[in-house]
Amino acid sequence: MIIVLIALFLIAGVFGYRHWAKTQMHAELLAAALTEGERAIVAQHVPLIKRLPVEFRDRLEGKMNLFLHQVDFYGCDGLEITEEMQLSIAAQACLLVVNSDRWYKNLSTILIYPGAFKSRQRAHSGFVVTEKEIVRSGESWTRGPVVLSWAHSKQGAMNDRDGHNVVLHEFAHQIDDLSGHTNGVPILSKGQSFAEWERVFLTAFEAHVQDTEQGRKTVIDAYGAEGHEEFFAVAVEVFFEKPKALKNELPAVYEQLAKLFQLEPVSWQ
Numbered sequence: 001m002i003i004v005l006i007a008l009f010l011i012a013g014v015f016g017y018r019h020w021a022k023t024q025m026h027a028e029l030l031a032a033a034l035t036e037g038e039r040a041i042v043a044q045h046v047p048l049i050k051r052l053p054v055e056f057r058d059r060l061e062g063k064m065n066l067f068l069h070q071v072d073f074y075g076c077d078g079l080e081i082t083e084e085m086q087l088s089i090a091a092q093a094c095l096l097v098v099n100s101d102r103w104y105k106n107l108s109t110i111l112i113y114p115g116a117f118k119s120r121q122r123a124h125s126g127f128v129v130t131e132k133e134i135v136r137s138g139e140s141w142t143r144g145p146v147v148l149s150w151a152h153s154k155q156g157a158m159n160d161r162d163g164h165n166v167v168l169h170e171f172a173h174q175i176d177d178l179s180g181h182t183n184g185v186p187i188l189s190k191g192q193s194f195a196e197w198e199r200v201f202l203t204a205f206e207a208h209v210q211d212t213e214q215g216r217k218t219v220i221d222a223y224g225a226e227g228h229e230e231f232f233a234v235a236v237e238v239f240f241e242k243p244k245a246l247k248n249e250l251p252a253v254y255e256q257l258a259k260l261f262q263l264e265p266v267s268w269q
Helices: 002-031 036-045 047-051 054-070 085-097 150-156 166-177 195-214 222-224 229-241 243-249 251-261
Strands: 072-075 109-113 117-125 128-136 136-142 147-148
Touching: 002 054, 002 150, 002 222, 036 047, 036 150, 036 229, 047 085, 047 150, 054 085, 072 085, 072 195, 085 150, 085 166, 109 136, 109 150, 117 147, 136 166, 147 150, 147 166, 147 222, 166 229, 195 229, 195 251, 229 243, 229 251
Parallel strands: 072 109, 109 147
Antiparallel strands: 117 128, 136 147
């Protein structure tokens, strides 16, 4: 009996030490800064970050360090992963969580293709299952991985005012999925009302579907009419890249996203 108790005590000690060591390592990564060289790469390839208010810069760099420690990058179709790719994607992904406690806890892998890639999509109709091959620039799976076209990711980051950014889009899906369902209803911030979120986004989505069907262009890309989850992800792209346009056209949507991310990009210089 004593031997069993000692064994249990030792096992508990090992697990306790591992938890403590992991917590310490995470704290150290979050407190660490990027090097001057890394900052220069981010500034050059993700100009959106230069608009981020200075009070968030240290926090962003710490979360980028944790992200880069946690996630493995793999090149597909012969693509060689570079520091530029890792820093660019990490900076954009961490921008979504820079001022909240949300984290990509289920993500461990990012796959990067040189350009657009083919993906198989299944559709169910009763007992009939059909498959079709489609070309994508990005894809987000439940609990990871995230799959990206580097050509589209690079262009989306460089042009930070057109409202199109595949990295922000796919990581918005990852944020959405933290609730257990990728359905356009993420885990809300403290004080946010689910009823209010639902009212705002359902109203905006239904109006967007009608606009799209009638060929009317709006601040939200037509792809947002594909479903509630796509409307949310496209709205996130616009929130960060064209915040003034979003606030002018869909002020209630902008307000809900500002509460969700606890950020006000409309005021960024």
